[in-house]
Amino acid sequence: MLGIETSCDETGVGLVRGTTLLADAVASSVTEHERFGGVVPEIASRAHLEAMTATIERACHEGGVSLNDVDAIAVTSGPGLIGALLVGVAAGKALGWALDKPVYGVNHLAAHVAVDRLEHGALPQPAIAMLVSGGHSSILRVNDLTHDVEPLGATIDDAAGEAFDKVARLLGLPFPGGPHLDVLARAGAANAIAFPRGLTGAHDMRDHRYDFSFSGLKTSVARWVEAKQRDGETVPIADVAASFQEAVVDVLVTKALLACQEQGIEHLLVAGGVAANSRLRAMVTERASAQGVQVRIPRPGLCTDNGAMVAALGAALVDSGIAPTAPDFGADSALPVTVVVR
Amino acid sequence: MLLALDTSTDLVSVALHDGTSVVGEKVNAVERRHAETLTVLIDQLLSDARIEPSELTRIVVGTGPGGFTGLRVGLVTARTLALALHIPCDGIMTLDAMAVAARERGDVESDFLVALDARRREVFWARYVDGVRVDGPRADAPQTLRTQSWGGLPIVGNIAHAYPSIFDTVIDAAPSAAGMALALVAGSGEVTGPDPVYVRTPDATEPKPVVR
Numbered sequence: 348m349l350g351i352e353t354s355c356d357e358t359g360v361g362l363v364r365g366t367t368l369l370a371d372a373v374a375s376s377v378t379e380h381e382r383f384g385g386v387v388p389e390i391a392s393r394a395h396l397e398a399m400t401a402t403i404e405r406a407c408h409e410g411g412v413s414l415n416d417v418d419a420i421a422v423t424s425g426p427g428l429i430g431a432l433l434v435g436v437a438a439g440k441a442l443g444w445a446l447d448k449p450v451y452g453v454n455h456l457a458a459h460v461a462v463d464r465l466e467h468g469a470l471p472q473p474a475i476a477m478l479v480s481g482g483h484s485s486i487l488r489v490n491d492l493t494h495d496v497e498p499l500g501a502t503i504d505d506a507a508g509e510a511f512d513k514v515a516r517l518l519g520l521p522f523p524g525g526p527h528l529d530v531l532a533r534a535g536a537a538n539a540i541a542f543p544r545g546l547t548g549a550h551d552m553r554d555h556r557y558d559f560s561f562s563g564l565k566t567s568v569a570r571w572v573e574a575k576q577r578d579g580e581t582v583p584i585a586d587v588a589a590s591f592q593e594a595v596v597d598v599l600v601t602k603a604l605l606a607c608q609e610q611g612i613e614h615l616l617v618a619g620g621v622a623a624n625s626r627l628r629a630m631v632t633e634r635a636s637a638q639g640v641q642v643r644i645p646r647p648g649l650c651t652d653n654g655a656m657v658a659a660l661g662a663a664l665v666d667s668g669i670a671p672t673a674p675d676f677g678a679d680s681a682l683p684v685t686v687v688v689r
Numbered sequence: 690m691l692l693a694l695d696t697s698t699d700l701v702s703v704a705l706h707d708g709t710s711v712v713g714e715k716v717n718a719v720e721r722r723h724a725e726t727l728t729v730l731i732d733q734l735l736s737d738a739r740i741e742p743s744e745l746t747r748i749v750v751g752t753g754p755g756g757f758t759g760l761r762v763g764l765v766t767a768r769t770l771a772l773a774l775h776i777p778c779d780g781i782m783t784l785d786a787m788a789v790a791a792r793e794r795g796d797v798e799s800d801f802l803v804a805l806d807a808r809r810r811e812v813f814w815a816r817y818v819d820g821v822r823v824d825g826p827r828a829d830a831p832q833t834l835r836t837q838s839w840g841g842l843p844i845v846g847n848i849a850h851a852y853p854s855i856f857d858t859v860i861d862a863a864p865s866a867a868g869m870a871l872a873l874v875a876g877s878g879e880v881t882g883p884d885p886v887y888v889r890t891p892d893a894t895e896p897k898p899v900v901r
Contacts, residue, residue, distance in 0.1 A: 382895050389757065389891035396761045396885065400768045414773050430758045433724045437762040438769045440728040445742055445773035674732070677725040 348665065349406070349417045349442070350658025353435030354427025354455045355482065356380060356391045358398040360406040361655030362417075363662050368465040370410030371648075371655040374398035381522045385512070392430035399438050406654065417446060419671070421661025424452030424689050425682025427482070432678035440674065449671035451661050452689040454682055455652075456483060459618040461492055461663055462656035463645045470663075471614040471641070475499075477603040478684075479627070480619035480652075481508030481523070484599070486557045486606050487684060489616065492660070493667040498684050499606055500557025503546070507595055508621045510561035514568050514591050518584045528588050529624050535585030537593035537626075543567055544598045557602050564594055596627045600634055607640045615642045623647035664688055690740055691747045692731065692770070693870035696723045696763030697755025697783045698805060698847065700863055703727075703734050706870035713738040714867040723762040731766075746776055749873045751783035751864055753886040754813040754826050755805060760885055767883050780883040781872060783864045784815045784826055789877045790868030791845040792820065796860045802834060804846040805864075812848050813888060820877065828888045831855050 352359035356376045362369040376394030380386045407414060422439030425432060436452065443450035460476045476487040476496075484502040489495075505513070508525055515524020520531065545560035546552075568591050575582045599621075607615055615635055621627060622644055635642040649655065664687075672689045682689075691706040699720045705713040715734050719726045735742065750767035753760045764780075771778035784803045791797050804814040807828050814834060815825025831852045834844060849859035872878040 383893050384895075387891055387893040390893065392757065392761060393885070393887070393891065396765050399765050400772045403769070403772060430761070433758055434761050434765050437724045437727065437765045440724070441766040441769035442773055444728045444732060445770050447742070675725045675729050677722060 348658040348661040349420050350654040350656065350661055351420070351422040351435045351439045352455070352458070352652055352654045352657045353395045353431050354423045354425070355431060355652055356386045356394070357652040358395045358402050359652055359654030359657070360402045361653060361658040362406050362410040362412060363465065363655060363658035365662055366464045366468055366659070368655055369412065370406040371653050372402045372406035372409055373653050374402050377523060384516055384522055386428070388428045388430055391428060392434060395431055395434035399434060403438070414442070414446060417448060419449045419451065419661060419665060421451040421453050421657045421664070423455045423458065423657050424672070424676060425455065425679035427455055427680060429678055429680040432680065436676070436678045450674070451664055452672040452676040453657060453660050453664070454684060454687050456485065456684045457492060457496060457687045458656040458660040460487070460489060460616055461660035462618065462649045463616060463643050464659045464663060465655060466645045466649060467643050470616065473612055474614035474616050475603060475606045475610060475612050476616040476618060477599060478619045479507045479599060479621035481512065481525070482506050483619065484559050484561070485684060486603055488606070488610060488612070492687065493664050493669055494687060496684055496687060500555070500559070500602065502559040502561060503555065504560050504562035505565060507559065507561060507599060508619070510565050510595060511621065513565050517569055517572060518588060525621065525624065528592060529626065531585050532589040532592045532626065535583070535587070535589030537589045539583065539586035540571060540590040542590050542594040544594055547598060547601070557606055559598060559602070561595060564591070592624070592626050596624065596630050599627065600631045603631070604634055604638055604640060608638065613640055615640050617642060617644040618650065620651045623650040690744050691749060691870055691873065692745050693749045693866040693873070694727070694731070694763055694767060695751030695783055695786070695864040695866050695869060696727060696759045697751050697753045698759070698864055701726050701730055702864055702866040703730050704866035704870050705734060705738050705740060706874055708874065711867045711870060721758070723759040727762055727766050742774060745774055748776060748778040749869055750778065750780050750883050751786060751866070751869055752780040752881060752884060753783050754807070754828070754888040755783060757887060764883050764885055778883045779873065780881045781869050781878050782826065782881070782886055784813065785822060785878045786869040786872050787845060787862055787864060788815070788817045788822070789820070789872040790865060791860065791862060793871070796862070797843050797845060801843045801845060804834060804844050804848045806848050806851045816842070826886055826888050
């Protein structure tokens with residue numbers, strides 16, 4: 348199974364045989380976005396075009412396979428940046444046609460969850476999945492990843508990764524800020540500043556039980572930093588980073604484990620770029636263990652966007668006997684997580 | 690067997706040329722559905738001509754300028770097909786191919802413009818003299834084509850519909866993969882790599898520096 352991912356700023360091509368990872372080639376345009384402080388869609392789309400065929404070739408080289416060995420193709424059809432998605436979709440369809448192989452247009456979010464097949468084997472189901480990235484923050488009930496995914500909650504404003512990037516920027520860290528903030532936070536005290544935990548009050552726990560909100564937290568951090576600066580004090584950026592990170596991670600883990608408890612599910616899958624965060628990994632492992640929940644998190648390198656995760660989902664679809672996508676499919680920037688394959 | 694394709698406008702145009710003549714041609718109006726349509730249309734084109742993908746020996750693709758997203762669909766499709774089929778892939782600027790085709794048809798003589806609607810109140814254009822591009826490709830406000838010293842030149846393209854008050858005598862023409870295939874085989878028109886001619890830079894502004 349060859350997987351293609353182009354939903355944001357990474358051009359990813361992966362090769363997978365069943366649950367075995369053969370190749371994971373990624374070309375990133377992240378440095379081109381750095382001076383803009385965020386991903387510029389047109390720049391990302393242009394970079395995907397420039398990188399696509401070379402990344403396919405690199406994956407084949409890495410996996411020691413020829414394109415003629417490919418049995419099927421999976422490509423991210425959404426959600427994501429529409430212009431970026433369409434480069435991958437067009438490439439995937441062209442490959443499928445030229446090789447006379449079936450093509451699956453798949454959901455990026457489901458692919459993030461599927462990638463752990465490559466590290467820890469078939470997924471336990473049903474499971475709760477917590478999907479946290481720069482564009483998404485969701486809690487899902489995964490009854491069967493290939494056709495039965497039920498959203499329980501999601502962010503109502505910023506995604507967790509987006510909040511990390513924005514706060515990192517506020518603290519003067521380079522883009523993308525998440526990984527830099529993670530490192531900086533290790534030098535700070537997580538309990539130094541009591542930042543708010545969004546949507547955890549009694550009222551919100553009724554109306555937004557499994558939802559998240561990180562916009563207020565981001566503003567709260569900004570106000571706190573501004574107040575320090577106004578008073579002429581040095582901003583203790585490591586403490587700010589650690590306390591902010593703690594607030595995000597605390598809410599994520601609390602709500603994910605609450606979902607496990609209330610749904611009577613013993614397995615938690617953590618996925619998406621923010622799943623590479625060291626504090627999230629540590630806290631979820633510790634608290635889940637205390638609650639008797641089995642956690643699975645792919646290694647950090649597989650958490651961020653890549654083609655292998657798309658191939659992993661494609662392989663799972665084939666295993667389940669799901670039919671390929673009709674040849675006239677395109678991309679859907681807002682593809683709902685319930686649509687695993689188009 | 691040469692496969693030609695162009696997706697720089699709201700049309701998806703595909704054609705087959707066997708070295709002697711065009712043996713198949715299809716055009717679909719797709720308005721933002723290039724990715725949905727292109728490979729399906731290529732498949733129909735080859736099926737109707739009873740040609741297998743493995744019989745393709747070369748690909749040529751229109752490089753624009755045009756709508757960024759549609760253009761990329763054509764280019765990435767051409768490049769990926771070439772990779773998978775182990776065949777060469779060339780590009781011809783869409784405006785150049787249209788210029789060659791317009792002269793072949795006898796629509797124009799030696800000195801003329803080719804222009805395509807670029808949206809955002811602009812047109813993509815180039816000027817040709819004796820078959821050579823002497824200006825462009827550029828993106829400008831449509832009235833620019835009338836206010837220059839050469840403002841009376843004949844114009845070939847699709848801009849009359851978008852700007853009827855400015856252009857009343859445009860020779861209506863659209864990008865054509867068949868025309869592109871003919872231009873390539875005849876050796877007219879500059880052949881390039883399958884690389885996009887965007888003309889415009891991406892819209893992006895750098896944020897203000899953060900005070901620390």
